[in-house]
Amino acid sequence: MVEQLLTQPRTTTDPMLPNLFRIHRVLKESYDTFTVELVSLEGYQTFPFAPGQFNMLYVFGVGEIPISISGDPLHPETLVHTTRAVGTVTKAMRELKPGDVIGVRGPFGSAWPVKEARGADVVFVAGGIGLAPLRSSLYHILSQREKYGKIVLLYGCRSPEDILFRKELEKWRARFDLEIFVTVDYANSRWHGNVGVVTKLIPKAPFDPLNTVAMVCGPEVMMRFTAIELVKRGVNPENVYLSMERNMKCAVGFCGHCQFGPTFICKNGPVYPYSQIQSWLSMWEV
Amino acid sequence: MQTFAEILKETRFFKDLNPEYIELLAGCGSNARFDPGDYIFKEGGDADTFYLIRHGQVALEVHDPRRGQIVVDTLHEDDILGWSWLFPPYKWHYSARAMSLTRGVAMDGKCLRGKCDMDTALGYELMKRFAVIMVDRLQATRLQVLNIYG
Numbered sequence: 416m417v418e419q420l421l422t423q424p425r426t427t428t429d430p431m432l433p434n435l436f437r438i439h440r441v442l443k444e445s446y447d448t449f450t451v452e453l454v455s456l457e458g459y460q461t462f463p464f465a466p467g468q469f470n471m472l473y474v475f476g477v478g479e480i481p482i483s484i485s486g487d488p489l490h491p492e493t494l495v496h497t498t499r500a501v502g503t504v505t506k507a508m509r510e511l512k513p514g515d516v517i518g519v520r521g522p523f524g525s526a527w528p529v530k531e532a533r534g535a536d537v538v539f540v541a542g543g544i545g546l547a548p549l550r551s552s553l554y555h556i557l558s559q560r561e562k563y564g565k566i567v568l569l570y571g572c573r574s575p576e577d578i579l580f581r582k583e584l585e586k587w588r589a590r591f592d593l594e595i596f597v598t599v600d601y602a603n604s605r606w607h608g609n610v611g612v613v614t615k616l617i618p619k620a621p622f623d624p625l626n627t628v629a630m631v632c633g634p635e636v637m638m639r640f641t642a643i644e645l646v647k648r649g650v651n652p653e654n655v656y657l658s659m660e661r662n663m664k665c666a667v668g669f670c671g672h673c674q675f676g677p678t679f680i681c682k683n684g685p686v687y688p689y690s691q692i693q694s695w696l697s698m699w700e701v
Numbered sequence: 702m703q704t705f706a707e708i709l710k711e712t713r714f715f716k717d718l719n720p721e722y723i724e725l726l727a728g729c730g731s732n733a734r735f736d737p738g739d740y741i742f743k744e745g746g747d748a749d750t751f752y753l754i755r756h757g758q759v760a761l762e763v764h765d766p767r768r769g770q771i772v773v774d775t776l777h778e779d780d781i782l783g784w785s786w787l788f789p790p791y792k793w794h795y796s797a798r799a800m801s802l803t804r805g806v807a808m809d810g811k812c813l814r815g816k817c818d819m820d821t822a823l824g825y826e827l828m829k830r831f832a833v834i835m836v837d838r839l840q841a842t843r844l845q846v847l848n849i850y851g
């Protein structure tokens with residue numbers, strides 16, 4: 416299949432047809448999470464995207480899955496994805512090595528509101544693998560630091576072993592213009608940081624709720640309770656953005672697999688304002 | 702130097718409490734200071750105090766014979782530490798260890814229980830405040846148990 420795709424010149428920009436990318440580098444982020452850096456095999460020098468968008472990654476012979484872009488939008492020459500190995504495709508992807516080829520369709524979906532947030536404090540709330548889809552937005556905002564108020568990252572994960580992008584978090588923590596609070600669900604006494612769920616960090620985090628844009632990413636339950644806590648603190652629900660996940664197939668709004676309320680996550684999402692989706696979040700079937 | 706009444710008034714916990722009650726409660730307070738690694742109290746010990754943390758970080762721990770000390774929660778500036786002094790059998794359920802230099806106000810639970818028994822309106826005020834903390838911690842614990850990060 417890969418050979419066939421490489422030898423047949425592309426005649427259309429069919430959004431259903433994967434572009435071929437070679438794995439340039441694989442980084443182990445934790446025991447179950449890894450980052451792949453991809454370069455185009457079809458001569459694309461860059462792969463522009465907006466922070467928050469995702470690609471459909473195709474592991475040939477196994478399947479195709481949506482994964483957010485976790486790289487720096489200012490460096491679109493390599494395409495970066497961070498994935499947690501949970502099932503068939505993600506586990507097969509974890510076995511890939513530098514030089515292997517992968518199919519990429521995208522970028523798809525809505526972006527984090529990085530323009531709308533200018534002039535305001537920005538609070539990132541990440542849970543587990545949710546830090547990966549937020550990272551591109553963090554890169555973007557830090558590259559234009561002067562345009563924003565306070566920047567706060569609240570990051571929760573299961574245990575110290577689950578913390579992603581450790582080195583980068585340490586580097587960011589050393590900056591004076593970004594506040595980072597990390598919390599884990601449980602730890603032994605060698606851990607010197609916070610213990611408790613990420614929502615616990617919200618009441619005391621240093622931001623002005625009346626002038627804040629919040630970007631939240633993680634499993635749905637975590638996002639639901641985070642949004643409630645942010646609103647309780649005084650953040651306007653219109654300024655709270657969540658990145659939703661549903662099973663996806665086509666990623667271009669044809670198949671209906673990712674329907675969420677009257678919308679399709681692949682086209683209208685994945686990033687939505689909480690005010691728009693609040694009532695669908697607690698429904699059992701939407 | 703600030704009086705205990707002034708210190709209590711500034712805390713989230715006692716904010717907006719009737720000044721007369723603050724004066725009354727201040728009589729049960731004393732200064733507390735713990736070095737990093739000090740145990741403030743230990744699981745199973747007599748619970749006759751609660752603490753208003755003014756500075757530092759405290760770990761709540763459970764001992765597991767296989768895994769050693771497991772930290773289940775951390776508390777920080779302006780948090781309340783301890784409510785076992787409120788209910789019989791007045792024994793600590795967890796251990797509390799100072800993770801960094803920790804300073805605060807230790808409130809004598811026996812003294813407080815006596816004042817609350819004499820003035821039930823004061824008792825009700827205090828109970829309402831502790832109930833909010835307990836509900837918040839219960840909700841947080843539920844999320845922890847749910848394993849919300851997937």
Ligand SMILES: Cc1cc2nc3c(=O)[nH]c(=O)nc-3n(C[C@H](O)[C@H](O)[C@H](O)COP(=O)(O)OP(=O)(O)OC[C@H]3O[C@@H](n4cnc5c(N)ncnc54)[C@H](O)[C@@H]3O)c2cc1C
Binds near residue numbers: 480501505544
């Ligand atoms: C828009 C969008 C962006 C996404 N971005 C990322 C990303 O940046 N990084 C990333 O790692 N994932 C991301 N995901 C989730 C990712 O697409 C799924 O984890 C993936 O599709 C699982 O495929 P699989 O074949 O490996 O698992 P499957 O074989 O389909 O599932 C195997 C088992 O894993 C469970 N499972 C499936 N998905 C998850 C999950 N997300 N968390 C925990 N358990 C799960 C299933 O319930 C099942 O029990 C995103 C999803 C969407 C919709």
